[in-house]
Amino acid sequence: CTTEHLFLADALENGAGYARRLYDKHRMQGLLRDYYDSVRETWESSRHSDCDLSCPDCLRNYGNRMTHHLLDWRLALDMAEVILQLDLNKDRWLGKADHVANTFSALCRASEMDVNPEQAASLSAVVLGGSRALILCHPLWHAREGLATPHQLEAKEALRSKYGTALHVDFCDIRQLSIRPQQYMLQLGQADD
Numbered sequence: 001c002t003t004e005h006l007f008l009a010d011a012l013e014n015g016a017g018y019a020r021r022l023y024d025k026h027r028m029q030g031l032l033r034d035y036y037d038s039v040r041e042t043w044e045s046s047r048h049s050d051c052d053l054s055c056p057d058c059l060r061n062y063g064n065r066m067t068h069h070l071l072d073w074r075l076a077l078d079m080a081e082v083i084l085q086l087d088l089n090k091d092r093w094l095g096k097a098d099h100v101a102n103t104f105s106a107l108c109r110a111s112e113m114d115v116n117p118e119q120a121a122s123l124s125a126v127v128l129g130g131s132r133a134l135i136l137c138h139p140l141w142h143a144r145e146g147l148a149t150p151h152q153l154e155a156k157e158a159l160r161s162k163y164g165t166a167l168h169v170d171f172c173d174i175r176q177l178s179i180r181p182q183q184y185m186l187q188l189g190q191a192d193d
Contacts, residue, residue: 029084036080043073044092052178072175078140090138093174097124098137100174104181113189118162120155128188130163134172143171 003075021030042048043058054071064071081088091104101117101124114129118121120181127133135155142148148171156169172186177184 005074028051031042032080033084036077036084040077048073075139075175082140088138088140093138094123094136094144097174100124100178101126101136104184107181108185108188109129111185113185115188118159121158122151123155125155126188127159127161127163127167130167132168132190133159133163134170134177134184134188135159136174136177139173139175140175141171143173 022031022178022189039058043051048055048057051058051073054068054073058073059071060068077092078088080086098117105115105117105126108126108128115126118125118127118133120133120135123135123137125135135152137143137149137152141152152171156171159169165181172184
């Protein structure tokens with residue numbers, strides 16, 4: 001799987017020393033924890049419920065205008081929880097899975113695709129005519145079978161026990177399904193190879 005590294009450096013050779021100070025693991029974790037604690041409640045509140053990815057009240061500003069499409073407050077909180085070794089709040093994404101599945105299914109039916117939302121064990125799914133299915137998963141979960149979580153595998157088995165083992169099942173990032181539903185409509189509409 002792909003991993004990333006973050007490198008911090010002062011802009012000048014004899015800079016102010018901020019990079020060296022942030023290199024201290026405890027200082028960096030303390031700063032991240034303080035920021036996480038200061039924004040989590042606001043971002044998850046009902047006053048911020050209209051913000052699907054990011055807005056000027058959470059992450060967007062003039063300085064990052066070229067990357068607004070990449071910013072996502074839910075993912076920011078998820079990554080902070082992972083880095084701080086806190087329990088990952090999966091409900092931040094999976095709590096809206098039924099709504100995403102229903103919306104996607106309605107869009108598909110408007111395009112004359114027989115797609116219906118389903119409950120698959122503890123996860124939501126969408127099924128195309130009993131032949132293909134997408135299981136909606138947390139964005140930080142892997143979509144590959146060998147790296148799937150027990151929740152994903154249980155959901156896949158639940159669907160296959162209902163529709164048969166010939167059912168083609170893919171795991172789908174709920175964030176990507178919300179942003180690019182047309183991509184998944186095409187994926188569902190593909191004939192089995």
